[in-house]
Amino acid sequence: MPLHRLLDQKLSKTYEPSARIDDVFKGYDITFLTNELGEPITLFFGKRRPDGAIAGERYTRTIKREPGSMAVAHSHWDLRGKVTR
Template identity: 40%
Template sequence: MKIGEKLLKQLSKKYEPSKMVAATFGRYDVAFKTDDEGNPILLFIGQADEHGMIKGDHFSRRLVKDANGAVVKDHWDYKGKV
């Protein structure tokens, strides 16, 4: 599974730092964890059960910055099924 352009646009926004954010995207339930700066770094997408646990796919973000804080590399890696 690939992350689409619309979802990438939503994931490029800043959110509350160091939190797990749950939302819906189209017909999918999504949950993502943010880093200390509010950037999403872990993504779970699929269908949530009655306890809020998502069964679907897991992605991890590689976000590399230089000494000045400018983003050098921004890439989402597929980590498998959850």
């Protein structure tokens, strides 16, 4: 299942490098982890539990770069499965 267009736009931005960002999107709790360049690379989508973890789905991002530069040529998100713990 592809990500919602507005969520994909939100995750296309650059954030603080190597960070964990907790947020809400359309009534769902989201947490994403960024790489050393501040690009979101792991997304947890669902309902936040009292301990701060999310029960729902986990996605990972594949980033392809322009040859010889750090510019993103293409990226996509893959559903990696359910997160229940």
